[in-house]
Amino acid sequence: MVPVILGVYTIVFMIIHFIPGDPVDLILGETARPSDREFLRQELGLDKPVLDQYVSSMLRAARGDMGRSLHTNQPVLTTILKRVPATVELTIGAMIVAVLIALPLGIIAALKQYSYFDNGSMFFALLGISMPNFWLGPLLIILFSIKLGWFPVSGRGGIEYLILPAITLGTALAAILTRMIRSSLLEVKKEDYITFARAKGLREVLVIGKHALSNALIPVVTIMGLQFGALLSGSIITETIFSWPGIGRLTIQAIQTRDYPLVQGCVLVLALSYVLINFLTDLVYGFIDPRIRYE
Amino acid sequence: MGAVIILLLCLAALFASLFAPYSPTGQNLDEGLRGPTREHLFGQDKLGRDILSRIIYGSRVSLKVGILTVGISLFIGLIIGSIAGYCGGIIDDVIMRIIDIFMAFPGILLAIAMMAVLGPSLNNVILALCLLGWVGYARLVRGQILSVKEFDFVTAAKALGARPHRIILKHLLPNIFSPVIVQATFGMAGAIVAEAGLSFLGLGTQPPMPSWGAMLNEGMEFILVSPYLTIFPGLAIMIVVLGFNFLGDGIRDILDPKFYEKGH
Numbered sequence: 001m002v003p004v005i006l007g008v009y010t011i012v013f014m015i016i017h018f019i020p021g022d023p024v025d026l027i028l029g030e031t032a033r034p035s036d037r038e039f040l041r042q043e044l045g046l047d048k049p050v051l052d053q054y055v056s057s058m059l060r061a062a063r064g065d066m067g068r069s070l071h072t073n074q075p076v077l078t079t080i081l082k083r084v085p086a087t088v089e090l091t092i093g094a095m096i097v098a099v100l101i102a103l104p105l106g107i108i109a110a111l112k113q114y115s116y117f118d119n120g121s122m123f124f125a126l127l128g129i130s131m132p133n134f135w136l137g138p139l140l141i142i143l144f145s146i147k148l149g150w151f152p153v154s155g156r157g158g159i160e161y162l163i164l165p166a167i168t169l170g171t172a173l174a175a176i177l178t179r180m181i182r183s184s185l186l187e188v189k190k191e192d193y194i195t196f197a198r199a200k201g202l203r204e205v206l207v208i209g210k211h212a213l214s215n216a217l218i219p220v221v222t223i224m225g226l227q228f229g230a231l232l233s234g235s236i237i238t239e240t241i242f243s244w245p246g247i248g249r250l251t252i253q254a255i256q257t258r259d260y261p262l263v264q265g266c267v268l269v270l271a272l273s274y275v276l277i278n279f280l281t282d283l284v285y286g287f288i289d290p291r292i293r294y295e
Numbered sequence: 296m297g298a299v300i301i302l303l304l305c306l307a308a309l310f311a312s313l314f315a316p317y318s319p320t321g322q323n324l325d326e327g328l329r330g331p332t333r334e335h336l337f338g339q340d341k342l343g344r345d346i347l348s349r350i351i352y353g354s355r356v357s358l359k360v361g362i363l364t365v366g367i368s369l370f371i372g373l374i375i376g377s378i379a380g381y382c383g384g385i386i387d388d389v390i391m392r393i394i395d396i397f398m399a400f401p402g403i404l405l406a407i408a409m410m411a412v413l414g415p416s417l418n419n420v421i422l423a424l425c426l427l428g429w430v431g432y433a434r435l436v437r438g439q440i441l442s443v444k445e446f447d448f449v450t451a452a453k454a455l456g457a458r459p460h461r462i463i464l465k466h467l468l469p470n471i472f473s474p475v476i477v478q479a480t481f482g483m484a485g486a487i488v489a490e491a492g493l494s495f496l497g498l499g500t501q502p503p504m505p506s507w508g509a510m511l512n513e514g515m516e517f518i519l520v521s522p523y524l525t526i527f528p529g530l531a532i533m534i535v536v537l538g539f540n541f542l543g544d545g546i547r548d549i550l551d552p553k554f555y556e557k558g559h
Contacts, residue, residue: 011397
């Protein structure tokens with residue numbers, strides 16, 4: 001995991017530091033006073049050789065110091081940490097939406113293969129995968145906020161604020177999970193231990209609920225871990241649509257105001273949390289599937 | 296089904312000037328934000344431009360991004376993936392570690408970071424998406440080459456003294472064609488959505504160029520009064536993405552490895 005983190009840091013550093021043109025010009029404009037330019041140059045450490053900047057900023061970042069925002073002069077890390085709860089709330093909301101939709105759809109579709117319900121679920125899945133969230137979000141706003149007035153258009157507050165953003169972000173995941181649960185359950189249904197459970201006279205509810213599902217859901221957990229990255233990058237767009245005060249919106253605001261230390265911090269935090277989640281998924285996987293631990 | 300949608304998209308892009316009833320940039324401020332009428336089927340935006348015409352011209356942007364991004368990414372991915380898969384050893388290890396690092400960026404985050412630095416423009420979008428895109432193809436090609444290169448016909452070619460580049464080009468690549476073409480088809484959908492997403496965030500194509508994502512971005516401004524500004528460009532994106540997904544599924548069914556083996 002450590003080499004990947006170092007690599008991620010290096011790429012972000014390279015992107016930010018090989019900007020064509022002088023970053024001081026970009027930030028202050030070309031008409032700024034020389035004394036201001038010199039001050040900013042020192043403040044950003046741009047007067048030192050690139051390799052020095054790379055090593056020293058990496059060491060500082062490792063201690064949690066990612067510099068200060070150019071606009072608010074607040075430490076970058078504090079600014080980002082303030083936004084973490086909103087993004088966590090949104091991603092968890094999206095995951096709940098995804099599971100609530102995908103679990104029943106996937107299970108029933110697999111149990112009644114080739115039925116109308118199955119075809120319907122698969123059509124929903126295809127639609128959910130093909131529908132970009134930057135279209136779904138505005139459509140939900142038009143229907144549920146403007147026409148019906150059920151939910152607020154934007155902002156963060158009680159649960160009523162969370163529902164539309166969570167659906168926007170969670171639909172694609174719901175679509176992927178529905179397909180996954182269906183195909184996984186169809187595989188498992190053919191296994192001998194299912195035939196055996198039926199043969200010993202177990203009720204169908206228990207055969208599916210206890211024997212089939214617990215095995216069918218194992219690969220689904222991995223997919224959820226991998227899809228977390230899609231949720232993170234999707235949250236950038238979703239948060240922008242709904243003015244949701246999370247890291248994604250912060251990233252876009254930082255880009256719009258050319259606040260490069262803040263952009264760098266946001267990209268780093270998002271990428272590192274993705275790496276961490278993947279690592280945790282691997283660990284969890286070992287817990288729920290004992291076969292992996294034995295190997 | 297997918298092929299029909301994609302064919303229509305290509306026709307719309309090629310003959311945009313024939314199909315579009317109006318100029319995509321022609322303004323008519325008196326008729327700003329007018330809803331759908333008989334003259335303007337999809338309505339008009341804040342500058343009175345015809346939405347239908349802008350959507351038809353927007354297909355050029357989407358198609359250009361899709362073809363160039365997938366083409367360039369595929370080219371780079373093929374070269375790097377072949378080298379990693381064929382050479383193995385340290386070269387393979389180094390390339391795979393680099394790929395791991397690129398995979399550590401969730402979704403289009405890396406492209407967003409690139410656009411923040413490069414500044415918004417269509418060419419920069421393609422550049423950023425290629426930087427992201429080659430990784431998937433390189434991984435796929437490497438994996439496929441690893442499995443194909445154990446076959447006897449490759450050993451035979453080596454025994455006959457064929458040079459590595461000849462083995463890769465004449466013996467290995469033709470045999471991994473099917474999964475690559477399937478992934479490239481899905482990649483077209485991915486690239487089109489990614490461009491639209493970046494443009495939606497204001498980081499992609501710039502006005503007055505008619506891009507579906509940028510049109511959605513403009514539509515958000517007037518979502519309370521003119522929802523049709525949002526509905527139609529998004530519909531265009533979804534239909535095209537569905538088309539490429541259908542096409543990808545279809546090609547996969549035709550080129551299915553089992554079917555393929557039976558044929559030989």
